[in-house]
Amino acid sequence: MKIAPWAMLLAAASWVTAPAEEPARPTRLGSHDAAYASDGSLRPWTSWTDALAREMAWYQRCPSDHGYPRFVTLTFMDGAFQPIAGRSDFIPATQDGLGIISYLKYYQFTGRSHPEFLRTARLMADFLLREAVTPNDGKYPRFPRSTGHRGVFPQPPDCGSQDDHPFEIQPDKGGLVGFALMELAGETGDQAYAEAARQIARRLVANMRTGDHDHSPWPFRVDYRSGRARGEVSGNMTYILRLFDRLLARGDREFSEPRSALWRWIHDCQLPDAGRDGRLWVQFFEDHHNETNRTAWAPLALAAYILEERERLSPTWQTDARSLIEFVNRNFVRTRFGVAVCGEQDEDFDPWGGINSTWGAVLARYTAATGSPEYRHRAEQALTFCLYAIDDDGCPRDSLVNPQRGGWQEDAHTDKVHNIVDALVACPEWGRPSGAAAK
Numbered sequence: 001m002k003i004a005p006w007a008m009l010l011a012a013a014s015w016v017t018a019p020a021e022e023p024a025r026p027t028r029l030g031s032h033d034a035a036y037a038s039d040g041s042l043r044p045w046t047s048w049t050d051a052l053a054r055e056m057a058w059y060q061r062c063p064s065d066h067g068y069p070r071f072v073t074l075t076f077m078d079g080a081f082q083p084i085a086g087r088s089d090f091i092p093a094t095q096d097g098l099g100i101i102s103y104l105k106y107y108q109f110t111g112r113s114h115p116e117f118l119r120t121a122r123l124m125a126d127f128l129l130r131e132a133v134t135p136n137d138g139k140y141p142r143f144p145r146s147t148g149h150r151g152v153f154p155q156p157p158d159c160g161s162q163d164d165h166p167f168e169i170q171p172d173k174g175g176l177v178g179f180a181l182m183e184l185a186g187e188t189g190d191q192a193y194a195e196a197a198r199q200i201a202r203r204l205v206a207n208m209r210t211g212d213h214d215h216s217p218w219p220f221r222v223d224y225r226s227g228r229a230r231g232e233v234s235g236n237m238t239y240i241l242r243l244f245d246r247l248l249a250r251g252d253r254e255f256s257e258p259r260s261a262l263w264r265w266i267h268d269c270q271l272p273d274a275g276r277d278g279r280l281w282v283q284f285f286e287d288h289h290n291e292t293n294r295t296a297w298a299p300l301a302l303a304a305y306i307l308e309e310r311e312r313l314s315p316t317w318q319t320d321a322r323s324l325i326e327f328v329n330r331n332f333v334r335t336r337f338g339v340a341v342c343g344e345q346d347e348d349f350d351p352w353g354g355i356n357s358t359w360g361a362v363l364a365r366y367t368a369a370t371g372s373p374e375y376r377h378r379a380e381q382a383l384t385f386c387l388y389a390i391d392d393d394g395c396p397r398d399s400l401v402n403p404q405r406g407g408w409q410e411d412a413h414t415d416k417v418h419n420i421v422d423a424l425v426a427c428p429e430w431g432r433p434s435g436a437a438a439k
Contacts, residue, residue: 025338029388030400034337041377042339042384049431051387052420056106058394059413060116066153068127069120071409072096074150079395079405083150089161091286091410092132093144093173096124098354099414100180104187105421118187125184128177129196131155134169139227140203144177146170146221147286162287167225170286171207171218174200175240182246198252201243205258211265213273213280220283220291231291235281235298237266238305245309266302271320274299274327281327288347295345296332296355299324300362304422307365318370325366325375328359336401339385340378352399352408354415357386361419361426368426380430383423386416 026034035043044051062069062081071077075095076087103121107114131154132145146169148159158166178200185194204218207227211217218240220231244259273280284295303324310317332343336351342359343349363379366372389400389412396416398407406412424431 029337029385030397031391032388034388040338042337042381042388044384045388047431047433048383048387048420048424050433051390052106052417054392054394055390055396055413056117056394056417058396059120065151066131068123068131071413072099072120072124072127073131073153075409076150077406077409079391084406088149088151089287090148090150091146091162092128092148092155093146093170093177094286095410095414096128096132097144097173097177097180098410098418099124100184102414102417102421104183105418107187109421109424121184122188122190125181125193129181134224138225139207140169140171140174140222140224142199143169143203143224144174144200146173163289164221164286165223165230167223168221168230169224170221170234171204172220172234172236172240172284174204175243176236178204178243179239179246182243186246194250197243198247201240201247201252201255204240204243205255208258208261210261211269213269216270216280217262217265221289231283231289233280233282233291234284235270235295236284236301237262237270238298238301241266242305267314270302271323274323278327278331285345285348288345290347293346294331296328296342297344297358299327300355300358303362304358304365307362307369310369321366321369325362333359336385339381341382341385350399350401351385353386353389353396353411353413354408355411356382356399357416357419360386361422364423364426364430376427379423380427383420383430386420 025036028034032045035045037043059071062071064070065073070081074083075090076084078084100121103117107117128144132148134140134143135157136142145155145159147161147164148155149161160166160168178197181193181197185191208217215232216234216237218234219229220234222229241262244255247255248259270280278294281294281298282292284297303321306313306317306321328342333340334343334349341351341356344352344355360379360382363375367376367379385400389397391405395405396412397405398411
C-alpha cells in the first residue's frame with residue numbers, strides 16, 4: 001500500500017468528503033499559485049503542452065546506471081535523481097512497459113522530431129528484456145518481472161518484492177510489456193521486439209485457463225516455476241487482449257482462438273460485473289494482495305480499449321464504455337481541493353498521478369468519441385490537477401498532495417505522460433498556450 005511519510009499529517013484534512021464540507025480552495029497547489037476561473041474552475045499554471053515538455057526535458061537530464069536512465073531502473077526516486085532511502089522495491093513491468101507507451105506517444109505527438117524520446121523507449125525495452133525477466137525455465141520462462149529490487153543487473157530468480165512472493169510474476173503485467181514491445185516494433189521496424197512479444201504471448205497461451213464468474217483466464221499471481229496460482233481474479237485483462245490483437249494484425253493466427261476466448265470472458269462475464277458488485281475488477285497493483293480489492297485502473301483500461309476499437313466491436317460500445325466509467329465514478333471518485341479526482345482502489349483513494357490521469361484521459365476520449373459533453377469538464381479539471389504536480393523545472397511529484405518532489409516513478413511520470421497525450425489528441429484545444437479549455 002502506498003503509505004507516504006506525510007500521510008498521517010494529512011489524515012486530519014478529511015480528504016474523502018463531500019464538496020460542501022471541504023475547506024476553502026488553497027491559494028497554492030504544489031509549488032504553484034493556484035489559478036481559478038470566475039466559475040471556480042481550476043485553471044492551468046502554464047499550458048498543458050509546456051508543462052509536459054518541461055517534464056520530458058527534466059527526465060532527459062536523469063543520470064544513467066549500467067547504461068540505462070536511472071528512472072528506468074528504480075521506482076522510488078527523489079527530485080535530485082537520487083534513490084529514496086528505504087525503498088529498494090521496484091515494479092519494472094508496469095513502470096517501464098507504460099513508459100515505453102508514454103515515450104512512443106510523446107515522440108509521435110511532437111512530430112517525431114525528438115529522437116531522444118525514441119531512444120529512451122528502446123532503453124526501457126532493452127532493460128526489461130535483458131535485466132528483468134525470469135530464468136529460461138519453468139512455466140513462464142523469460143517472462144517479464146512484475147516486481148524486483150533496484151540496483152541489481154539482472155534481477156535474480158527470487159527477486160519478487162512488494163506483495164509478490166520471491167518467485168512470483170503477474171501474468172497481466174507480461175501482457176502489458178508484450179503490447180508495449182509490439183508498439184515499439186511498429187515504430188522502429190525492429191522485429192526483435194515483436195519476436196520477444198510473441199514469446200510472451202505464447203507463454204500466456206500455454207498457461208491460459210477457462211474463465212468464469214469466479215476466475216479470470218489467468219490468476220493475478222503465479223509462481224513462474226510451478227504455475228501455482230495466488231489470487232483467482234486478475235482484473236486487468238485488457239493488455240493481454242491488446243497484445244493478441246497486435247500479433248493477429250501482423251498475421252500470427254495462432255493467437256486467434258485465445259483472443260476470442262479472452263474477449264468472450266471479458267464481454268460475457270467481466271463487463272456485466274461493472275453493473276454489479278465488481279468482483280471481477282479486483283487486483284492490479286503490485287503492493288496489494290487483498291482478493292476483494294477492486295481497482296479503478298482495470299475498468300478504465302478496458303474503457304479506453306473499447307473507445308479505440310469501437311468501430312470493430314459491439315454496437316453497444318458507447319453503453320459499455322459508459323458503464324465502466326460510471327462504475328469508477330461511483331466507487332473511486334472523490335473531491336480534493338474543489339476538483340473531482342479519481343483514486344486507485346478500494347484500499348487507496350488518493351489521487352495518484354497514474355490513476356487520476358488515466359481517469360481524465362478516458363473521460364476526454366469518451367467526449368471525443370461520442371460528442372457528448374457529459375464528462376468534458378471533469379476530464380479537463382482532473383488533468384489540470386495532475387499538471388499542477390509538475391514543478392517549474394519539470395520535476396514531477398507522484399501526486400499533487402505529496403509535498404515532496406519525485407516519488408513513485410510510475411505515478412510521477414511513466415503512467416501519466418501517455419494519458420495527457422491521449423487527452424490532448426482527443427481535445428486539442430486544451431493544449432493552447434493560454435491553457436484555456438472550452439466548456
